[in-house]
Amino acid sequence: MTAAPPDGGDAASDGPERGETEDSADPRPGGGASGSSSDPGAEDAAATAAGSADTGDSHLAHTWQEARQASFDCATPIPPGLVPLRTALGRTLAADITALQDMPHYASSAMDGWAVNGTGPWILADPGHRLAPHQASPIVTGGLIPPGAKAVLRSESGTITTDDEGLPVLALGGAARPGEPKNGQHIRKAGEEAAAGDILVKSGTVLNPAHLALAALAGHDTLRVQGKPVVKLLLTGSEVVTAGLPAPGKVRDTFGPQLGAVVEMLGGISAGQEKIGDDYDEWLAALEDTGPDDGSGLRPDTGEPAAEEAPADVVITTGGTGRSGTDHLRRAVAELGGRLLIDGIAMRPGHPAVLAELPDGRFILGLPGNPLAAMMALCTVGAPLLAALGHGTLPPVGEVPCGTLIDPDPGRTRLMPFRLLYGMASPAQHAGPGMMRGLAAADGVLVVPPHGVQLGEAVPAFALPWGAPIQQAEPAAAKPKTAPRKASRKPAASDGPVDWSALLG
Numbered sequence: 001m002t003a004a005p006p007d008g009g010d011a012a013s014d015g016p017e018r019g020e021t022e023d024s025a026d027p028r029p030g031g032g033a034s035g036s037s038s039d040p041g042a043e044d045a046a047a048t049a050a051g052s053a054d055t056g057d058s059h060l061a062h063t064w065q066e067a068r069q070a071s072f073d074c075a076t077p078i079p080p081g082l083v084p085l086r087t088a089l090g091r092t093l094a095a096d097i098t099a100l101q102d103m104p105h106y107a108s109s110a111m112d113g114w115a116v117n118g119t120g121p122w123i124l125a126d127p128g129h130r131l132a133p134h135q136a137s138p139i140v141t142g143g144l145i146p147p148g149a150k151a152v153l154r155s156e157s158g159t160i161t162t163d164d165e166g167l168p169v170l171a172l173g174g175a176a177r178p179g180e181p182k183n184g185q186h187i188r189k190a191g192e193e194a195a196a197g198d199i200l201v202k203s204g205t206v207l208n209p210a211h212l213a214l215a216a217l218a219g220h221d222t223l224r225v226q227g228k229p230v231v232k233l234l235l236t237g238s239e240v241v242t243a244g245l246p247a248p249g250k251v252r253d254t255f256g257p258q259l260g261a262v263v264e265m266l267g268g269i270s271a272g273q274e275k276i277g278d279d280y281d282e283w284l285a286a287l288e289d290t291g292p293d294d295g296s297g298l299r300p301d302t303g304e305p306a307a308e309e310a311p312a313d314v315v316i317t318t319g320g321t322g323r324s325g326t327d328h329l330r331r332a333v334a335e336l337g338g339r340l341l342i343d344g345i346a347m348r349p350g351h352p353a354v355l356a357e358l359p360d361g362r363f364i365l366g367l368p369g370n371p372l373a374a375m376m377a378l379c380t381v382g383a384p385l386l387a388a389l390g391h392g393t394l395p396p397v398g399e400v401p402c403g404t405l406i407d408p409d410p411g412r413t414r415l416m417p418f419r420l421l422y423g424m425a426s427p428a429q430h431a432g433p434g435m436m437r438g439l440a441a442a443d444g445v446l447v448v449p450p451h452g453v454q455l456g457e458a459v460p461a462f463a464l465p466w467g468a469p470i471q472q473a474e475p476a477a478a479k480p481k482t483a484p485r486k487a488s489r490k491p492a493a494s495d496g497p498v499d500w501s502a503l504l505g
Contacts, residue, residue, distance in 0.1 A: 061344035061351065064380060064413035064447065068394065071355055072384035074341050075363070077391045078227025078313060085212050091225035092391065097201040097211070100219035102191035107145040111186045114158055114170055115139045115149035121161075121169040136170045145187055152186035194218070229389035231263045232312035233273035234286050236319045237369060240275070254371040254436065255318045262375075263316070265465040266383050267390040271312050278326040287315065287332050287364065313389060315362060316382065319369030321352040329354055329366045338364065342381060347413040349433035353377035355385070373433040376415045379445065379462065397447065398470030399458040400425040408452035417442035418461070425461065444470050 062070060080094035109115065114136040116122050122136035131137060131148035139145070139152060157180055159173035172180070194200060200218055201211050207223070215223055235255050242253045253275075260270035274289075276282040320329045333340065333356045342355040350373040354366035365382050367374035383395045403424030406416075418425040420443045427446065428438035444467060446453075447460040463470050 061346045062342055064345060064347045064415075067342055067345045067347075067353075067380055068384050070342055071381045072388045072394045074355075074357070075385055075388035078229060078389050080224050080226050082222040082224050084222055085216060085220065088207050088212060088215075088223045088225055089209065091207050091223075091228065093201060093203050093205045093207055093211075093223065094226045095224040096199045096203050097215050097218060097220065097223065099194040099196050099198045099200055101196045103193040103195075103217055104188055104190060107190050108188045109139045109141055109143045109145060109152045109186060110188050111152050111154045112140050113138075113155040113186070114153045115143075115146055115151075116153050116170070116181060117148045117150050120153075120158075121163065121171040124160075124168055124170060149187075150183050151181035153181045154186065157181075226391045227389070229268045229313040229386050230271045231260075231268040231314045231316060231386070232271045233259055233263070234315055234317040235259075235273055235275045236278065236283070236317060238277035242275075255374070259316070259318070262378065262465050263382075263386070266378075266386045267392055268314065268386045278320075278328075280328045280331065283320065283328040283332045284335060287336060287358075311360065311362060313362060314365060314385065316365045316367060316378075318367050318374060321354050321366040321368055329356075329364070333358070333364060345377070345380065346411060347376070347380065347415060348409075349373035349415065350375075350377035350380065351412075353381055355381050368433070370433040371436050372417075372431065372439055375439060376445070379465070380415075383465070395462065396470075397460050397462050400444070400446070400461045400470060402446070402453045402455065402457050402459045404453075405455045406448050406453040408450060409448075410450050412450055414446075414448040416446040416448055417444075418446050419443055424456070425459065439464075443467060 083091065114122070115131065115138075116136040117131040118133040118135075120134070120136075122134055125131055125135045125137045127137045127139070128144075128146055129137065131146055135148070136153070137146060137149075145152075153170070153172075154175075156174050157172065157176035158170050160168055161171050161173075163169045200214055201207075205211065207225070233255070235253065237251075239250050240253045241250050242256060246252050256273060256275075260273060263270045274286055276286050317329060320327045330340065330343070333354075336358055338356045338358040340354065340356050342353065345351050345353055349370065350368055352366075352368050352373075354364070356364040356366070358364065363385060365378075365385065367377045367382075379395075387393060387395060400418070400420070401424045403421060403426040406414075406427070417428040417431050417439045419428055419441065420426075425444075425446055428442050431438035442464065444461045444463050447462065449460075453459045461470050
């Protein structure tokens with residue numbers, strides 16, 4: 001029995017992506033070996049050979065595993081740098097935060113009331129002046145303790161009255177407790193929280209709002225954090241509209257509302273987006289434009305003027321990765337002196353994905369124009385690339401038990417959004433390369449090998465950038481085996497009453 005895809009089409013047939021042609025059933029030159037081989041080496045070799053027909057060219061496409069590893073290996077982590085406190089939230093600290101001075105750096109009042117010297121009643125003095133014995137001056141919470149003050153009397157514990165000569169004095173009253181105020185009472189001493197030079201937050205910490213507040217208290221304006229890739233989005237296509245219902249021949253922009261947010265989920269810093277048409281000169285000018293300005297005039301990772309900073313580390317383009325007359329990515333990369341690192345992947349959807357590097361060190365990640373195909377290419381190539389640039393690790397791949405039989409597709413890995421139903425993965429409906437409905441409801445993505453999947457077989461899977469992690473499937477051998485229980489002999493009528501104890505046990 002074969003698994004019929006939920007949307008009514010062939011599970012291996014996604015339909016052509018923008019700028020690509022429909023794939024044949026066997027994309028390898030001259031056909032070849034059966035895709036049912038269980039040998040991973042033979043499977044990878046068959047998948048690698050898929051590139052010729054997939055791209056209409058003689059180069060060999062990467063396998064899915066090769067593409068992930070190549071995109072991770074090609075990048076060097078971005079060096080640490082200083083960023084303003086307001087942009088440091090969620091960043092990984094690259095140098096200890098130390099106290100630049102005592103915290104607090106002066107003795108202050110912990111209460112509203114009066115700073116006093118000695119016992120009362122106290123003669124009132126002007127605020128800020130040195131207090132002689134039996135003198136007091138008004139003070140507020142956080143106020144500087146004046147010279148000579150020994151304690152702070154709470155406002156609710158004192159009262160202003162007059163002495164025998166009719167002069168105003170401060171006396172105990174109201175809610176005053178016996179012996180109040182004691183020496184040092186309600187005074188926050190200098191250095192009470194930390195002494196100058198103390199380590200407050202250690203390197204390697206992921207910064208939260210409390211860390212930033214502490215850094216500000218310690219006197220810091222900037223913090224040294226691990227580098228993160230700045231990503232510029234280049235959205236292409238003259239047929240794309242950004243609002244309303246598109247007319248026939250036009251399509252809605254599915255990337256603008258969400259791609260920058262997905263980049264942030266994957267560990268990048270979105271530096272805004274630019275929209276261009278299908279003219280080659282527009283492509284070339286956009287890729288030459290190295291500024292990461294997001295419209296605010298400030299670079300998003302440092303908060304400094306964009307004109308004074310380095311360009312974006314990664315440029316992500318949408319569409320233009322095929323071989324038609326409006327697909328200009330490869331030509332523009334070549335004219336700019338760049339080199340292709342990945343030119344096609346033996347997978348569906350998303351096989352026309354391109355990864356290139358320009359002489360100035362920028363990476364160009366070309367995503368297909370269809371939204372699901374683009375997301376699969378982003379997860380396959382973009383996620384490892386951004387992880388490597390941001391000091392991360394290769395995104396994990398787990399396993400889930402498959403709830404259906406999936407036929408072989410020789411030479412090609414298929415990425416299928418899935419739903420977990422009764423603990424098993426079922427390929428989602430509406431999962432063509434131009435669809436998003438299936439992905440919107442998915443729990444993750446199956447990585448279906450070229451030889452297909454049997455019902456109940458553990459199949460590789462990865463989490464979506466916004467989804468829960470994929471749990472590793474428990475090996476069947478790990479489950480404890482129990483000896484089969486012997487069935488009780490049914491008593492004959494002559495044996496007397498039936499004994500149900502065996503069933504209850």
